[in-house]
Amino acid sequence: TPLIRLEDYRPSDWLIDTVDLDISLAPQQTRVRALLGLRPNPAGQPGAPLILDGDELVLSEIKLDGATLDASAFTAGPQSLTVHAPPRRGFTLTIETVLDPSANTKLMGLYRSSKVYCTQCEADGFRRITYFLDRPDVMSVYTVRLEAAKAEAPVLLSNGNRVATGEVSGSDRHFAVWHDPHPKPAYLFALVGGALDHVREDYVTADGQQVELAVYVEPGKAGRAGWALDSLVRCMRWDERVFGRNYDLDVFNVVAVSDFNMGAMENKGLNIFNDKYVLADPQTATDGDYASIEAIIAHEYFHNWTGNRITCRDWFQLCLKEGLTVFRDQEFSADERSRPVKRIADVRTLRATQFSEDAGPLAHPVRPRAYKEINNFYTPTVYEKGAEVIRMLKVLIGADAFKRGMDLYFERCDGTAATIEEFLACFAESSGKDLSHFARWYEQAGTPTIVASGRYDARAKRYTLDLAQTTPPTPGQTTKQPVVLPVALGLVGRDGDLPLTTGSSAYADDGLIVLDRPSLSVVFSDVAEAPIPSLLRGFSAPVRLELDLSDADLLRLFSADSDSFNRWQALQSVATRALVAAGRPGTDGAVLLAKAAEIAGALDRFLREQGLADPAFAAQVLRLPAPADIAREIGGDVDPDAIYGAHRSLSGAIGQALEATLVGLRDTLAKKAAYAPDAASAGRRALRNEALGLIAIAAPEAGARLVEQQFSSADNLTDRLAALAAMTLIPGDAREHLIGRFAEIYASEPLVLDKWLMAQALIAEPGTLDRVKRLMQNKAFSLGNPNRVRALIGGFAANLTQFNRADGAGYEFVADMVIALDRTNPQVASRLLGSFKSWKMLEPVRKDLAQASLALVARTPGLSRDVADIAERALA
Numbered sequence: 001t002p003l004i005r006l007e008d009y010r011p012s013d014w015l016i017d018t019v020d021l022d023i024s025l026a027p028q029q030t031r032v033r034a035l036l037g038l039r040p041n042p043a044g045q046p047g048a049p050l051i052l053d054g055d056e057l058v059l060s061e062i063k064l065d066g067a068t069l070d071a072s073a074f075t076a077g078p079q080s081l082t083v084h085a086p087p088r089r090g091f092t093l094t095i096e097t098v099l100d101p102s103a104n105t106k107l108m109g110l111y112r113s114s115k116v117y118c119t120q121c122e123a124d125g126f127r128r129i130t131y132f133l134d135r136p137d138v139m140s141v142y143t144v145r146l147e148a149a150k151a152e153a154p155v156l157l158s159n160g161n162r163v164a165t166g167e168v169s170g171s172d173r174h175f176a177v178w179h180d181p182h183p184k185p186a187y188l189f190a191l192v193g194g195a196l197d198h199v200r201e202d203y204v205t206a207d208g209q210q211v212e213l214a215v216y217v218e219p220g221k222a223g224r225a226g227w228a229l230d231s232l233v234r235c236m237r238w239d240e241r242v243f244g245r246n247y248d249l250d251v252f253n254v255v256a257v258s259d260f261n262m263g264a265m266e267n268k269g270l271n272i273f274n275d276k277y278v279l280a281d282p283q284t285a286t287d288g289d290y291a292s293i294e295a296i297i298a299h300e301y302f303h304n305w306t307g308n309r310i311t312c313r314d315w316f317q318l319c320l321k322e323g324l325t326v327f328r329d330q331e332f333s334a335d336e337r338s339r340p341v342k343r344i345a346d347v348r349t350l351r352a353t354q355f356s357e358d359a360g361p362l363a364h365p366v367r368p369r370a371y372k373e374i375n376n377f378y379t380p381t382v383y384e385k386g387a388e389v390i391r392m393l394k395v396l397i398g399a400d401a402f403k404r405g406m407d408l409y410f411e412r413c414d415g416t417a418a419t420i421e422e423f424l425a426c427f428a429e430s431s432g433k434d435l436s437h438f439a440r441w442y443e444q445a446g447t448p449t450i451v452a453s454g455r456y457d458a459r460a461k462r463y464t465l466d467l468a469q470t471t472p473p474t475p476g477q478t479t480k481q482p483v484v485l486p487v488a489l490g491l492v493g494r495d496g497d498l499p500l501t502t503g504s505s506a507y508a509d510d511g512l513i514v515l516d517r518p519s520l521s522v523v524f525s526d527v528a529e530a531p532i533p534s535l536l537r538g539f540s541a542p543v544r545l546e547l548d549l550s551d552a553d554l555l556r557l558f559s560a561d562s563d564s565f566n567r568w569q570a571l572q573s574v575a576t577r578a579l580v581a582a583g584r585p586g587t588d589g590a591v592l593l594a595k596a597a598e599i600a601g602a603l604d605r606f607l608r609e610q611g612l613a614d615p616a617f618a619a620q621v622l623r624l625p626a627p628a629d630i631a632r633e634i635g636g637d638v639d640p641d642a643i644y645g646a647h648r649s650l651s652g653a654i655g656q657a658l659e660a661t662l663v664g665l666r667d668t669l670a671k672k673a674a675y676a677p678d679a680a681s682a683g684r685r686a687l688r689n690e691a692l693g694l695i696a697i698a699a700p701e702a703g704a705r706l707v708e709q710q711f712s713s714a715d716n717l718t719d720r721l722a723a724l725a726a727m728t729l730i731p732g733d734a735r736e737h738l739i740g741r742f743a744e745i746y747a748s749e750p751l752v753l754d755k756w757l758m759a760q761a762l763i764a765e766p767g768t769l770d771r772v773k774r775l776m777q778n779k780a781f782s783l784g785n786p787n788r789v790r791a792l793i794g795g796f797a798a799n800l801t802q803f804n805r806a807d808g809a810g811y812e813f814v815a816d817m818v819i820a821l822d823r824t825n826p827q828v829a830s831r832l833l834g835s836f837k838s839w840k841m842l843e844p845v846r847k848d849l850a851q852a853s854l855a856l857v858a859r860t861p862g863l864s865r866d867v868a869d870i871a872e873r874a875l876a
């Protein structure tokens with residue numbers, strides 16, 4: 001397979017101004033007639049042939065300006081259609097293809113999901129519908145006529161506004177015509193056809209436009225669509241208020257389908273969602289689900305401006321829309337909920353997913369330079385690190401210049417397919433700053449480390465802070481340059497933050513040091529007492545920080561820092577340090593227990609004094625870094641069992657020391673109020689359930705009793721599922737019994753059973769692999785549904801100790817699953833193969849076994865490009 005390179009970008013030789021689609025839906029034989037209005041691109045090669053992309057297509061007819069084309073004038077195959085000598089002027093091409101949506105198991109292009117016709121075109125699925133210039137810089141105005149049997153598809157949706165509907169006379173069929181006035185790339189095309197219920201709401205934009213909002217779901221599920229609709233209204237208002245962005249069509253539709261390769265898709269005016277991110281009621285969705293739905297509804301809606309109105313010139317610019325849109329949805333959630341808690345949750349995700357990607361063989365820059373399969377680059381690096389880069393930009397130039405830069409971007413690039421350079425130019429202009437060095441964040445992979453140390457000169461009342469940065473080598477980038485690192489900081493004294501005066505240095509008076517070179521010293525004067533530095537407040541840069549603070553100093557930051565993020569971070573750092581030491585084989589358990597007592601003491605005080613003031617924050621504080629975080633921090637020669645063992649003893653010891661406090665806290669928090677999904681109530685449940693987990697580890701008998709009580713009295717899924725999860729930590733018959741009860745209660749709820757599958761797949765015991773294999777036979781599981789696969793197989797692959805079993809059986813199982821899935825759904829298979837991304841940091845025995853399983857995948861004949869690409873890069 002060819003490597004596609006950014007430096008080889010050339011404008012298209014041809015443009016397609018208009019697309020008229022006439023699609024006659026039928027389960028096995030869908031006929032697609034496309035009328036393309038073409039013209040030579042002034043920026044392209046004059047006289048070039050017209051080469052249209054295809055993927056597994058069957059051509060049934062082709063006409064040029066209405067006249068049938070001579071067979072010698074074109075070449076058509078499944079993967080492309082070439083018109084050898086097209087006219088050197090504008091012309092039309094009529095292309096007819098015939099598709100079998102029922103046979104489309106890749107879930108790319110047009111497919112059927114439980115009897116609903118739907119599409120997924122990003123990145124390159126449109127070419128599975130018709131031959132096209134399937135690249136984001138070719139933007140066209142679409143008119144789409146859909147026709148289907150009335151009984152099978154009473155609802156017919158496409159992008160834009162509905163302009164006509166009617167019956168097809170003398171048949172059981174009907175049609176709808178949709179017109180989207182906004183030129184768009186093919187990846188934003190969508191259609192939906194099926195029997196669906198919906199909820200709707202009228203909306204008037206800030207600039208006075210009437211919009212009809214609707215959320216479509218499977219028949220009978222309309223009662224679960226309200227939260228998604230409510231979230232949509234809130235995020236639309238927010239985008240008007242915060243970014244000055246109004247919606248731009250008469251309708252906005254969201255459709256939930258049950259077979260979907262990812263979370264959701266921002267098709268213009270017709271967002272298609274994985275039903276997991278739409279459906280919610282207290283009995284079938286957790287607080288976490290409510291929060292995800294709100295975030296993803298917002299994310300896809302925000303794409304209307306950052307992605308659709310302004311799209312990407314080419315797929316290397318993917319972060320232009322994704323990083324920016326993640327930043328926007330994170331800000332929305334922060335405004336809707338608790339900003340510090342949102343930041344902590346996002347940083348946890350960033351570290352778990354992106355830092356681990358950056359530390360392994362799949363590391364790549366936020367803007368990759370080359371790819372073989374673009375669908376493998378919808379990664380935490382492009383999305384989450386991409387969002388961090390925007391956040392740093394805002395910190396560096398300030399909120400006002402950031403706002404003006406965004407306005408300029410919307411004004412200048414509206415209606416275009418843009419690049420990162422064009423985006424950054426807007427902020428360089430609005431801030432008057434040179435951002436060329438900052439742009440390195442887009443080119444250089446790897447997580448930088450900042451090493452920081454401070455000295456206090458009591459006589460001179462001076463505090464000197466030394467900062468240095470390094471970035472480890474990543475595949476294809478052996479030497480690294482310094483990047484621009486905004487380090488937000490404070491100096492914490494006995495009574496809180498000390499004033500910052502740097503005198504000679506240009507830095508830091510406003511609490512920000514810009515570390516833009518290998519190292520830097522900043523001298524603070526008039527520092528009245530020995531301070532404790534609080535660095536990277538709010539996690540101002542996506543880096544690792546090595547800070548030579550004692551645990552005692554960290555614990556002081558935990559209780560005294562004015563920055564909530566760093567309070568949380570300080571305790572995490574103490575725990576991380578203890579676990580890193582204890583997670584190396586052959587270390588002394590007594591040291592860990594002493595540390596546990598220290599941490600428990602700090603937590604006890606905190607919970608008693610402030611636990612009830614902000615329960616959501618307290619829940620984050622109570623949750624220790626995960627074993628996988630410790631593995632990544634150790635970085636090499638990793639023994640997952642040793643780390644898990646250390647984690648378990650630390651949690652157990654803390655839980656024991658805190659048992660009385662935790663039980664008391666749980667009782668106080670339990671005060672009965674009807675379930676509500678709002679952030680404050682969710683925070684109380686989170687704290688209560690975090691406490692339950694600790695008790696289950698520390699005191700299994702008492703824990704099991706509390707689990708039983710909570711499970712039986714719960715009026716919502718959050719509490720039920722938390723009870724189940726706590727019970728999975730306690731081996732025995734009671735656990736198996738509860739697992740059975742849960743399955744009975746939710747027997748007809750596939751999305752809830754996904755959580756049940758996952759909870760079992762995550763059990764850190766040697767029996768789990770057999771359990772997972774057994775569950776594959778359960779009627780709740782299906783290899784054909786991505787949500788089921790991600791829950792059970794994906795859950796297992798995320799199980800640190802069992803995926804990484806010392807006998808290699810975990811790797812073999814997942815490799816077999818990848819090979820099996822690749823035959824039907826390459827995207828789901830290649831995602832799963834990504835679970836191997838951290839294999840190089842393992843101790844030698846596991847490392848060899850993981851490598852062998854990867855090699856087995858790599859040499860399987862007939863692999864998809866998706867899986868072959870991941871296997872090849874993972875092994876390199």
Ligand code: B3K
Nearest residue numbers: 122123264265266375378
């Ligand atoms: N843009 C889509 C992701 C498409 C993935 C293609 N493999 C969803 C999103 O980021 O909003």
Ligand code: ZN
Nearest residue numbers: 299303322325
């Ligand atoms: Zn997105």
